[in-house]
Amino acid sequence: MGLRSLLLHAWAYRKDLALIIALSMLGSAASLSIPWLAARLLGGVIEIRSDQLALMVVLLIVALIIFTGLRITSALVSGVVGSKIEADFREDIYAHVQRLPLGFFDHNRQGDLLALLTWEVSRLSAFLSSTLTSVPAALMTGAGALVILFVLDPLLAFLLPVLLPLYYVTLKVVGRRLRTLATQVQQAEANVFAIAEEDLEMLPAIKAFAREKVRLATYRKVVNKARRLKIHEQKIYAVMGPTLTLITSLAAVVLLLFAYQGVVSDRMSMTELFSFLFYATLLTGPVGSLADLYGQLNSARGTLERLHHVLREAPEPGYANARNNRRFRGWITFSNVWFSYRDRDDTLRDLNLEISAGEIVALVGDNGAGKSTIVKLLLGFYLPREGEIRLDGTDVRDVSLRQLRRSIGYVPQRPLLHNGTVKDNLVLGLKDISEQDVERACRLAQAHDFITRLPKGYATRIGDHGVRLSGGQRQRIALARALLSDPPILVLDEATSMYDLEGEAAFVEACQNALLGRTVILITHRPASLALADRILTISDGEIVGEEMRNSYNSESAAPSLATSMDRSKGRKF
Ligand SMILES: Nc1ncnc2c1ncn2[C@@H]1O[C@H](COP(=O)(O)OP(=O)(O)OP(=O)(O)O)[C@@H](O)[C@H]1O
Secondary structure: OOHHHHHHHHHHHHHHHHHHHHHHHHHHHHHHHHHHHHHHHHHHHOOOOOOHHHHHHHHHHHHHHHHHHHHHHHHHHHHHHHHHHHHHHHHHHHHHHHHOOOOHHHOHHHHHHHHHHHHHHHHHHHHHHHOOOOOHHHHHHHHHHHHHHHOOHHHHHHHHHHHHHHHHHHHHHHHHHHHHHHHHHHHHHHHHHHHHHHHHHHHHHHHHHHHHHHHHHHHHHHHHHHHHHHHHHHHHHHHHHHHHHHHHHHHHHHHHHHHHHHHHOOOOOOHHHHHHHHHHHHHHHHHHHHHHHHHHHHHHHHHHHHHHHHHOOOOOOOOOOOOOOOOOOEEEEEEEEEEEEEOEEEEEEEEEEEEEOEEEEEEEEEOOOHHHHHHHOOOOOOOEEEEEEEEOEEEEHHHOOHHHOOOOOOOOOOOOOOOOHHHHHHHHOOOOOHHHHHHHHHHHOHHHHHHOOOHHHOEEOOOOOOOOOOOOHHHHHHHHHHHHOOOEEEEEEOOOOOOOOHHHHHHHHHHHHHHOOOOOEOOOOHHHHOOOOOOOEEOOOOOOEEEEEEOOOOOHHHHHHHHHHHHHHHHHHO
């Protein structure tokens, strides 16, 4: 995303931005009248001509009030528009980030994304709504002042071209260095953000292993790197802005000398001399702000590069697929599936697997064998390199991702909970869920009893990632959440690994009925949970190396129970 694409993005706000530009240009017009009026007033005072003094005072006050009013209005409008652009930007980027495949997050730091979504986007919006929009007015003021100076004494025309090469050389010399520096500063600042974010999340481990000093040293290192780079950058700006202003001021002094010659030779009145002085001073303002613009442009480019890195990433395929209201039965097939994570050897090798609708299959095998990967592929989190995954005979690539995922109740190994109440975590944004449904799912997951013993029951807040709950309690909530949406397929990835034996036995007992008619993939090593399985598959090194039939599963018998399940889906009974 370059400056051009930023401008294309800004096109959506053209009316608002045009209003800010118009207001600041009107302000610039008012500012151009002030030196003229002030010079006439001063000229009148010095030459003791009282004829137009009163008029000049009134006009000057009016011009000053108009100028101030316009500046206030344009600052207000620019603040409002800037916030609007910022909010839209954040929402767009967030929506895009949400749709990115999980593989993207395996290789990008959360902290970098957070920095981008927060302060980097704020700065970019401010750049668009206030810095860029001030350029036309600055140009107008500068050009206006120049023209008036020309009109006052055309001789000056010969001096002006001298300014341009000086200006150009100064910008060129420092510009290249500033550009790389701006990117480095942004990177360093994002690092500070990312390390802080990571450490806050890791704090219990940092404390447990008494690594506070080491982590503080790492943090100090990135903070100092950012500080050094910023000081370097500020030094350049500190020199560049005033140097450019000095060039302009020196030129103004030379202009004044010429003007003085004009007064001496009676070519110019005192009023015109003051006009010279004031317009030459007015000229330094836009020069300074254009130099500032140059600096901010470099910073904005850094953010744009990082934004481009995120926005060029393609969203997960499958969002656009048409949805239909079909409820899947839960017949799953993997045919000759090969898969490897980025920069890794094959995790799944020519995997063939069929799970009938209503069947309960347990996947067992060593750590890292590829069990979770199988379900991540089924959920469409990652795409197979070769082979096909089908649901009820339809290639999952042709199913809408939302529909696919809503058909699967997924309980991951690590329960993912947020800082809200127990109920918020259970419903996770779903609106039309009754209290009874919530309670039923919780009873099934053996969560209801402990929840009612919490200080505020279902309304108890559980802290960041559910930190105020035990590991087993978190798992029970995650399981209840999956059961709540009544999906035809349930994936339980070590979902009861932290349950106490009694809790697990009660869950298995309660499941005998509840899981009937659903396709269930259990990843577990726990004997009690294995007892639920109709079939146990052993996975080793990405391949199925063993199969054991357990309960007498009969696909024919799945049909009636499935119907029962579908009926249940309406009344949400388990
Ligand atoms: N996001 C990832 N990026 C790269 N490699 C990964 C990623 N996730 C898993 N792996 C690797 O893929 C392999 C299979 O991992 P997977 O999580 O499927 O194993 P598993 O059988 O579920 O193991 P466990 O019983 O320990 O949960 C492992 O070698 C693991 O290191």
